[in-house]
Amino acid sequence: MRLLSLARDLRRRRARERHGLFVAEGVRAVEELLASAVPVRGALAAPALDATERGASLRHALEVRGVPLLDVSDTDFASAADTDSPQGVLAVAEQPRTTASDVLAHLGDGGCVLLLDAVQDPGNAGTMLRSAAAFDAAGVIAVTGTVDLWGAKVVRSAMGALFHQPVAHAAWEELDEAMAGTGAELWGADGAGQPVSRLAAERPARLVLAVGNEGAGLSQRARARASRLAAIPIAPGVESLNAAVAAGILLYELRPEALRG
Amino acid sequence: MRLLSLARDLRRRRARERHGLFVAEGVRAVEELLASAVPVRGALAAPALDATERGASLRHALEVRGVPLLDVSDTDFASAADTDSPQGVLAVAEQPRTTASDVLAHLGDGGCVLLLDAVQDPGNAGTMLRSAAAFDAAGVIAVTGTVDLWGAKVVRSAMGALFHQPVAHAAWEELDEAMAGTGAELWGADGAGQPVSRLAAERPARLVLAVGNEGAGLSQRARARASRLAAIPIAPGVESLNAAVAAGILLYELRPEALRG
Missing domain, CATH: 3.30.1330.30 (Ribosomal protein L30/S12)
Structure with a gap:
C-alpha cells in the first residue's frame, strides 16, 4: 500500500x-x-x-x-x-506487540503500573503516559473503553513516553488473568476515597493504579477490583482537578523510593 | 455593537x-x-x-x-x-477588573498565589487555573508573556476556575510594587532546583509560586526574584513532566494545612 x-x-x-x-x-x-x-x-x-x-x-x-x-x-x-x-x-x-502480562512482568517491588480505565481525552491519555514514564512506572495498561493509545493525538502529547515504556491494551478479563499470581494490588483514584497522603504508608509493594473517565470517574469493574480508593483533597466548592493532573499527583505520591528526593 | x-x-x-x-x-x-x-x-x-x-x-x-x-x-x-x-x-x-495588588490582598498566612511566567498553551493555563482553585490558592497572576487568561480556550479548560478566584495580568514592575510590604516570598518551579518535598518544610507563610514557559522554563526575571527553586524529581532519561501536571504537583506539595487530609 x-x-x-x-x-x-x-x-x-x-x-x-x-x-x-x-x-x-x-x-x-x-x-x-x-x-x-x-x-x-x-x-x-x-x-x-x-x-x-x-x-x-x-x-x-x-x-x-x-x-x-x-x-x-x-x-x-x-x-x-x-x-x-x-x-x-x-x-x-x-506498534509494539505488548500484552498486559508483558507490562506486569516489569512490575517489581516498589513499582507501579498505571491503568487507564476509560480515559477518553487523547491529550489527557498522552499526558498520563508521560507522567507514568516520569515517575518510573513499570508501564501502562489501557482497559476496554479507553481511547486508542496509538492515535496520533495521544502519541503527540505523550512526547515519546509511548516509545520507552511497555504499554498495552487489554480487556478486564485479560487483565485479571495477567494480574493473577503477580502479587499486584489494584488501587483506584476516587475523590470520595481516603486522602492519598495518608494511604501512602499502606502502599502495596506492587501497585496497579487505576484512573477513571474524565466525567464518570472509575468504572464499576475497577471499583469491584480495588482494595483502596485514593483521593486528593481539594477545596470545597471546586468540582475536580483535571484528570491528567490528578493522575500525576497520585503517581507522585505513590512514586518509588528512588524518586523521593 | x-x-x-x-x-x-x-x-x-x-x-x-x-x-x-x-x-x-x-x-x-x-x-x-x-x-x-x-x-x-x-x-x-x-x-x-x-x-x-x-x-x-x-x-x-x-x-x-x-x-x-x-x-x-x-x-x-x-x-x-x-x-x-x-x-x-x-x-x-x-472581565473582572482585578489587579496584582487585589490578588495579593487575598494572600493570607499559609496561602499561595500562582504566578504564570510566560505559560503559552491555553489548555495548560486553564488547567493551572483549575488546579490553583482546587488547592485553594489566593489567586493567579499572569505576567507579561503569558497567554491571555481571557481567551476562549483558557476559559474553557479552566472549567469555571476563572470566575471564582481573583485573577490578574501584570507587568513585572507592577508585580514588584504589589508584592512590596506583603511579606510574600517568590519561589520558582525548576527541574534543577531542590526536591519540593524537602523544601516544603521551609515554605514561607505567604508564597508566590512561579511556573515558567512550557519549553524555556522560568524567565530570567522570575529567577532573579526567586528565593528558592523547587523541583519534582523524575526518572533519568525522561525529559520533563507536562507543565500543568508539574504545576499541579507543586501546588499540591505546598497546599495549605486545611487540605492536608
Missing part, C-alpha cells in the same frame, strides 16, 4: 489495529520515535519541514536511518495528518 | 482588552459563568444547543437570568466561536 494512502487509513483506530501500525506527527514526536527502538516503516514530508533548521536536521536523520521518505504537497500532507500543526512531518511505525 | 460581530471581534486579545470583555464557549463553561457573580452581557445560541436536555435547560437558565439571547445559524455561530465543539452556545461577559 502506498505510504500516503496508508497514513490516511491509519487515522482510523480499526486500521491501526489491523495493520499493527501507528503514526507519529510533528518534529518532536518523530525525533523521539527515531531515538527509540520502535521500527519505522516510512515518513511523509511537506515543504514546511524544511522551513526550520530542526526540521531540516530531522529530514537528514530520517535519510541516515534509511527510512523511506515521501515528499508530498501541503494538501496531500494535510489529508493524512490528524493533529493540529503537524509541522510538515509524520512517520508510520510499528 | 451587535452581539454577533462583538463575539467575532472578541476572538482577538486586543479586542478583549479594549472592551474589557471575554467569551465563554460550550455548555459547561456558560453554566459555570451563570453560577458566578460575573456580569453576562449576552449569549449566542445555534440550533445544536437545543439538541440536548442540558442545552435546553441552559437556554432556559439564560432566559430566566434575563441575558439577551441571540439565535443564529450554525454558520454564523461557527464564525464567532474559537474552541472545538462549542456545543451551540457562547456567552459574552465582563
Whole structure:
C-alpha cells in the first residue's frame, strides 16, 4: 500500500489495529520515535519541514536511518495528518506487540503500573503516559473503553513516553488473568476515597493504579477490583482537578523510593 | 455593537482588552459563568444547543437570568466561536477588573498565589487555573508573556476556575510594587532546583509560586526574584513532566494545612 494512502487509513483506530501500525506527527514526536527502538516503516514530508533548521536536521536523520521518505504537497500532507500543526512531518511505525502480562512482568517491588480505565481525552491519555514514564512506572495498561493509545493525538502529547515504556491494551478479563499470581494490588483514584497522603504508608509493594473517565470517574469493574480508593483533597466548592493532573499527583505520591528526593 | 460581530471581534486579545470583555464557549463553561457573580452581557445560541436536555435547560437558565439571547445559524455561530465543539452556545461577559495588588490582598498566612511566567498553551493555563482553585490558592497572576487568561480556550479548560478566584495580568514592575510590604516570598518551579518535598518544610507563610514557559522554563526575571527553586524529581532519561501536571504537583506539595487530609 502506498505510504500516503496508508497514513490516511491509519487515522482510523480499526486500521491501526489491523495493520499493527501507528503514526507519529510533528518534529518532536518523530525525533523521539527515531531515538527509540520502535521500527519505522516510512515518513511523509511537506515543504514546511524544511522551513526550520530542526526540521531540516530531522529530514537528514530520517535519510541516515534509511527510512523511506515521501515528499508530498501541503494538501496531500494535510489529508493524512490528524493533529493540529503537524509541522510538515509524520512517520508510520510499528506498534509494539505488548500484552498486559508483558507490562506486569516489569512490575517489581516498589513499582507501579498505571491503568487507564476509560480515559477518553487523547491529550489527557498522552499526558498520563508521560507522567507514568516520569515517575518510573513499570508501564501502562489501557482497559476496554479507553481511547486508542496509538492515535496520533495521544502519541503527540505523550512526547515519546509511548516509545520507552511497555504499554498495552487489554480487556478486564485479560487483565485479571495477567494480574493473577503477580502479587499486584489494584488501587483506584476516587475523590470520595481516603486522602492519598495518608494511604501512602499502606502502599502495596506492587501497585496497579487505576484512573477513571474524565466525567464518570472509575468504572464499576475497577471499583469491584480495588482494595483502596485514593483521593486528593481539594477545596470545597471546586468540582475536580483535571484528570491528567490528578493522575500525576497520585503517581507522585505513590512514586518509588528512588524518586523521593 | 451587535452581539454577533462583538463575539467575532472578541476572538482577538486586543479586542478583549479594549472592551474589557471575554467569551465563554460550550455548555459547561456558560453554566459555570451563570453560577458566578460575573456580569453576562449576552449569549449566542445555534440550533445544536437545543439538541440536548442540558442545552435546553441552559437556554432556559439564560432566559430566566434575563441575558439577551441571540439565535443564529450554525454558520454564523461557527464564525464567532474559537474552541472545538462549542456545543451551540457562547456567552459574552465582563472581565473582572482585578489587579496584582487585589490578588495579593487575598494572600493570607499559609496561602499561595500562582504566578504564570510566560505559560503559552491555553489548555495548560486553564488547567493551572483549575488546579490553583482546587488547592485553594489566593489567586493567579499572569505576567507579561503569558497567554491571555481571557481567551476562549483558557476559559474553557479552566472549567469555571476563572470566575471564582481573583485573577490578574501584570507587568513585572507592577508585580514588584504589589508584592512590596506583603511579606510574600517568590519561589520558582525548576527541574534543577531542590526536591519540593524537602523544601516544603521551609515554605514561607505567604508564597508566590512561579511556573515558567512550557519549553524555556522560568524567565530570567522570575529567577532573579526567586528565593528558592523547587523541583519534582523524575526518572533519568525522561525529559520533563507536562507543565500543568508539574504545576499541579507543586501546588499540591505546598497546599495549605486545611487540605492536608
